Amino acid sequence: MDKPVFADIERAAKRIQPHIRHTPVRTSSHVNQKAGCEVFLKCENFQRTGAFKFRGACNAVMSLTDEEASRGVVTHSSGNHAQALSLAAAIRGIPAYVVMPENAPAIKVEAVKGYGASITFCDSTQEAREATAEKVISDTGALFVHPYNNPYIIAGQGTAAMELLDEVPGLDLVLAPVGGGGLISGTALVCKTDRKPVDVIGAEPEMADDAYRSFKAGTLIKPDRVNTVADGLRTSLGDLTIKIICDFVDDIVTVSEESIIRDMRFIWERMNMIIEPSCAVPVSALFDHKIETAGKKIGLIITGGNVDLDHLPWQRKNS
């Protein structure tokens, strides 16, 4: 499989169905009021391992031949993909090797350990992650499963939007955050396949706006060193995700760090659910009116809820 298509997402949905959780779609009058439209939140923070990433990882692991699988899987990740791959590997009964940046939140490290994976720590740069993963691969013979620039991963992530469109007919627009682009790519493939296409807009932190700049330029622009509270979005696009984004995504908008922290707290307080800073990025796009919302029905993919409760962003000054 090279570039995934809609049929790959349908196959992924069948393949992962016995293992994933069909997550709820929630609404909130407080959110609707602030956004000025009807918003439907697909709660992947209630997915197994606490994030949508389990969909893609599960699809990738369950797609391996027995011979491939027996060698185990490797990845580098800021955390959620690592947990997801570790659980998927544990379900299939194969080894998982995880390269994580040293500044990954403690709870994510503990969770990966809890699923029985072997961890190798490295610097937090993209380069250090890739180099360390290379070394693990040559040491173990395991297969590398990229967190997003992989067609099976993209197809798996698209199943969240597929469930959302099935459950909420008549959506005008689906919003998702953009990190490496796996989720928005899978989402766009789903939204543009139906006979009546649904708009797809990506949201990104201003402090990590490589996808925004790449989308506007029509070509992959590598980020400068990024520094956003939305730790899940610090990664840059890949050659596969940039292509899908340029072909199928309608727009990418950016939001400030201040808004991300404010709206993360808003969702915690008003919807009583824990979302990561990354999830607040599309919420801020709505609340800061970066998108035309009036009269629309908007779907929003809440990507995950794995947060270090000892280091909440609105309490940074005390930590």
Added chain:
Amino acid sequence: MDKPVFADIERAAKRIQPHIRHTPVRTSSHVNQKAGCEVFLKCENFQRTGAFKFRGACNAVMSLTDEEASRGVVTHSSGNHAQALSLAAAIRGIPAYVVMPENAPAIKVEAVKGYGASITFCDSTQEAREATAEKVISDTGALFVHPYNNPYIIAGQGTAAMELLDEVPGLDLVLAPVGGGGLISGTALVCKTDRKPVDVIGAEPEMADDAYRSFKAGTLIKPDRVNTVADGLRTSLGDLTIKIICDFVDDIVTVSEESIIRDMRFIWERMNMIIEPSCAVPVSALFDHKIETAGKKIGLIITGGNVDLDHLPWQRKNS
């Protein structure tokens, strides 16, 4: 209506149906593993106003005659009933007067204001609340709606268990926290009406164990001054709730403050949802094996999620 019966809960369910949210039932492999059984969490932290209390308040307000309603409603509450009554009154378009203890969490005070109610503050003792409410009643002519010792409130609260039993057939046991006893009374009326009765056990903090002692004595024992982190459970039983509890509840167990804080955090981290300390009380009863759980299917009512995010119990030392 004096002592409510099952038919009152059926009527309440119909009456409040257009206004309440049908909340999801969630499961977690982490919770099941720790409890040693199958646990089904009825998520009233996702109810409107963030707590089950809206069910009872809505039933009470919608049951008033037009003449009664026009005078408005009054209550004293540590917070959740106050929000619930304020929203119910706002929906019916009548005034709400709320007496709140001065140490009520800021977010609860703000929410009550947000629903348009008038607030009068008082000391945090039961006596001060009652005296202040009396004064408001004589000043305004509004009707007092007790937070729990009221048959319409009890009937409304019972609708949560009714939904839970409908959605999860074959439950062996339903667990709920006990504060004033409104929720456990309504829950017991539902669980003991069916042809195949379901066990009902209440959970209470050791530091506010008046219901435990009253249940064992078979008569109302007023608490000493209570001091538990579970602020929603600081109230004592009423003459109506003690009767129903003695008639229909199978047991009441108590748990430590340490366990409450530990298990509140466990649910936040493992289920990515925000629960109040009160909700963790029955969770602790499971995790500390205060109840025989092996092989059972247990329903657990998660009562609310209104927490002051600037004062989390595991961060008390910093605040």
